[in-house]
Amino acid sequence: MKLTLLLALLLCALQAANTRDEALEDLANAEHRFAATSVKKGFHQAFVEHLAGDGLVFAPSPTNGKKLHAEAPESKALLTWYPAYADISSSLDWGYTTGPYAFKAAPEDTATAGAGFYLSVWKKQPDGQWKVAIDMGNSFAPNLLKEEVYRPAPAPENKPAKGTTEGLLTQDVKPVQPYFEETLIYRHGAYPVKYKDVIIEPAANVRYSNLGHDLSPAADMAYTYGRYSQPTAKGTETGYYLKVWRVLGGEWRLVAHNLVPERK
Incomplete structure (x- = not known):
C-alpha cells in the first residue's frame, strides 16, 4: 500500500x-x-x-x-x-x-x-x-x-507560496531592495551582473514611484514598473525602472532589477 x-x-x-x-x-x-x-x-x-x-x-x-x-x-x-x-x-x-x-x-x-x-x-x-x-x-x-x-530556470524545490499585492507594492518602493544571490542587476552602460557578483553594493538612496504592476495568476511572480530618482555626483539622475519578482521563502524577492536613466 x-x-x-x-x-x-x-x-x-x-x-x-x-x-x-x-x-x-x-x-x-x-x-x-x-x-x-x-x-x-x-x-x-x-x-x-x-x-x-x-x-x-x-x-x-x-x-x-x-x-x-x-x-x-x-x-x-x-x-x-x-x-x-x-x-x-x-x-x-x-x-x-x-x-x-x-x-x-x-x-x-x-x-x-x-x-x-x-x-x-x-x-x-x-x-x-x-x-x-x-x-x-x-x-x-x-x-x-x-x-x-x-x-x-530550475523548478522550485518547494511548492511556491503566494504573495500579496500589498506586500509587493511595499517592497517595490523601499530604498534598500530585497535582493538575493541570483538577482540580475541591469545598469546603464554596464553588462548585467548577479547580486552575488557585485563589487560595489547597489545604491540604497534610490527613490521609487510605482506606476503599475501585475501578478501572475498563481501570485508567485510579479512585475512592477515606474519612475526613479537617485542623487549622484553630477546631480539627480531620473529615469524608469522595471522589476521582476518571485516569492522566495514566503517573501517577495527581486529576480531582475532594471534601471534606465532618461537621456538629457
Whole structure:
C-alpha cells in the first residue's frame, strides 16, 4: 500500500515537472519566434505581432508598444536578440525572458551600432499564444557583448507560496531592495551582473514611484514598473525602472532589477 502511494506521488511529481518544462520551453520558443520576425520583417513589425494589445515598452516613458511600433516610420535597421534565461510561474501562463541584443543601422553593416540586455515579461493570451506584456532594455557599448548560453530556470524545490499585492507594492518602493544571490542587476552602460557578483553594493538612496504592476495568476511572480530618482555626483539622475519578482521563502524577492536613466 505504501509503495503504491509512493509510486503514485512520484508519477505526479514527474508529470508536473514535465508540464513545467514544456511550458517553459514554449515560452523560450515564443521569444525565438519574436526575434526571428525581427530579422525577417523588421523590428517594428516584430513588436506589432508579438506584443499584447496593452503591452508596454519604454520610449522613454511607458507607452503602448503595439501602437508605437505600428506608427513608426519604416526602418532598415536590424535588431537581433536571443534569450539567455527564462523562468515561468507555477500557473504556467506568466513568465519572463532576458538576454543580449545587438543593433545595426543596416543588415549589411559589419559594425554593431548598439547593444544591451533586454528584460521581457510574457503572458499567455486566451487563444493560447504567448505575448509580451512589458519590455525594457538597458544599453552598453557593443564591445561588452558576449555569447550567452541559454539556461532555463530550475523548478522550485518547494511548492511556491503566494504573495500579496500589498506586500509587493511595499517592497517595490523601499530604498534598500530585497535582493538575493541570483538577482540580475541591469545598469546603464554596464553588462548585467548577479547580486552575488557585485563589487560595489547597489545604491540604497534610490527613490521609487510605482506606476503599475501585475501578478501572475498563481501570485508567485510579479512585475512592477515606474519612475526613479537617485542623487549622484553630477546631480539627480531620473529615469524608469522595471522589476521582476518571485516569492522566495514566503517573501517577495527581486529576480531582475532594471534601471534606465532618461537621456538629457
